[in-house]
Amino acid sequence: MRRKTRFVCVSDTHGYTPSEAGFKLPAGDVLIHAGDLTNNGSMSELRRTMDWISKADFEIKIIVAGNHDVTLDSEFYAKNGHIFHGQKLEDPKQCIDIVTGAAPSVVLLRHQATTIHLTRGNGPRTTFTVFGSPFSQFKGSWAFGYESSEAVALWDQIPPNVDIVVTHTPPQSLCDQKPDGSFAGCNSLRQTLSRIRPPLAICGHVHEGRGYRRVRWGDASIMEMHPDEGVETGDRVDRVIHGALPPRGSKKLNLVDLTGKRGDRLDSHSFACETSGMQPLSETSNARSLPLPENAGSAAVIMPDEQRNRENASLSRAPFLSTEDHCLRYLSSLRKETCVVNAAIMATSWPHRGGQTVQCTHGRGH
Structure with a gap:
């Protein structure tokens, strides 16, 4: 017996509503927004964005901020707010409250993890753990930035047993290629993902x-089996399969099916909160997080959720899980594969030479 959960994923809407961007949110259980809710973090932009997100028909909406959401990074905005808003500065606390108070279904993750329980009677009634972070590495003065020297410590804070990782930045060489052929993602994030191997x-x-x-x-034999698809990462070789997207302007939804119904099933397992040791964000004070100063088109992904009696029994008999190294070793034996999704709606990057365009005009999604 299996149950499936549908995640509808968007990112980089930059103040656009779905109708303005030319896409329609498909039906799903959970909406994930991976950051850049706005162009410059203004209160009016945040209200517009949170209005459509809070009204969207999903049981839970998981959100992280992005580098353009400058008012949600209080420390950064205290020093640099005038660059974006001149003398008419916004109140960062009020801006954060707009997001966190939009609706009970909205979960804002600020480099922290939580457990989500879906309880709708007509829903999948599944449980999963998710880590979300707004940080990204880039050139210039933007919010939630970090230096190369901080990257390893930053991403090592992701708990090893989360099921879903939501980050504004992509991992290096995975959905991060620029028009000039360069890769703009974070290598330390990729290395962390390769250790904890979240399904999504x-x-x-x-x-x-x-x-x-x-x-x-990472498996040394993969390069021998698939020499054209292997990607060397240190002493490992990862096999990367590029997913095909509908062409620009297509009315087809970009559906990534990981259940095995329309393609190969994802070779990975998820874990219920009883085995993860994490509680809902509102009830935990020891989430592994970087403290943030308090003063200052869409993609649908379907994931399977098997009955976990066998897994839970195995976990309960595994005393070595008391150490993180052994936990990682155990997870790696059950998790072989990760699906990485870049869900950006905007098609061009700042400063948008030639004009700002979106990915999925005239389509139902991407």
């Missing part, structure tokens, strides 16, 4: 990297 990783930020990749993590 959602990102945005690099608009031109829109799409998805299925990554089968």
Whole structure:
């Protein structure tokens, strides 16, 4: 017996509503927005964005901020707010409240993890853990930035047993290629994903990297089997399969089916909160997080959720799970593959030379 959960993923809407961007949100259980809700973090932009998100018919909406959401990074805005808003500065606390108070179904993750329980009677009634972070590495003065020297410590804070990782930045060489051929993602994030191997990783930020990749993590034999698809990462070789997208302007929904119904089933397992040790965000004070100063088209992904009696029993008999290294070793034996999705709606990057365009005009999604 299996149950499936449908995640509808968007990112980099930059103040556009779905109708303005030319796409329609498909039906689903959970909406994920991977950051850049706005162009410059203004209160009016945040209200417009949170209005359509709060009204969208999903049981839960998971949100992270992005580098353009400057008012949601209080420390950054205290120092640099005048660059974006001159003398008419916004109140960061009020801006954060617009997001967190939009609706009970909205979950804003600020480099922290939580457990989600879906309870709708007509829904899948599944449980999963998710880590979300607004941070990204880039040139210039933008919110939620970090230096290369901070990257390893930053991404090592992702708990090893989360099912979904939502980051504004993409991992390096996975949905992060720029028009000039360079890769703008974070190598340290990729290395962390290769260790914890979450079934699903959602990102945005690099608009031109829109799409998805299925990554089968490090096995020395993979290069021999698939020499054209192997990607060397240190002492490992990962097999990366590029997902095909509908052409620009197509009315077809970009549906990534990981259940095995329309293609190969994702070779990975998820874990219920009883085995993860995490509680809902509102009830935990020890979430692994970077403290943030308090003063200052769409893609649908379907994931399977099997009955977990066998997995839970195995976990309960595994005393070595008391250490993170052994936990990672155990997870890697059950998790072989991750689907990485860049769900950017915007097609061009700042400063948008030639004009700002979106990915899915005249289509139903991407």
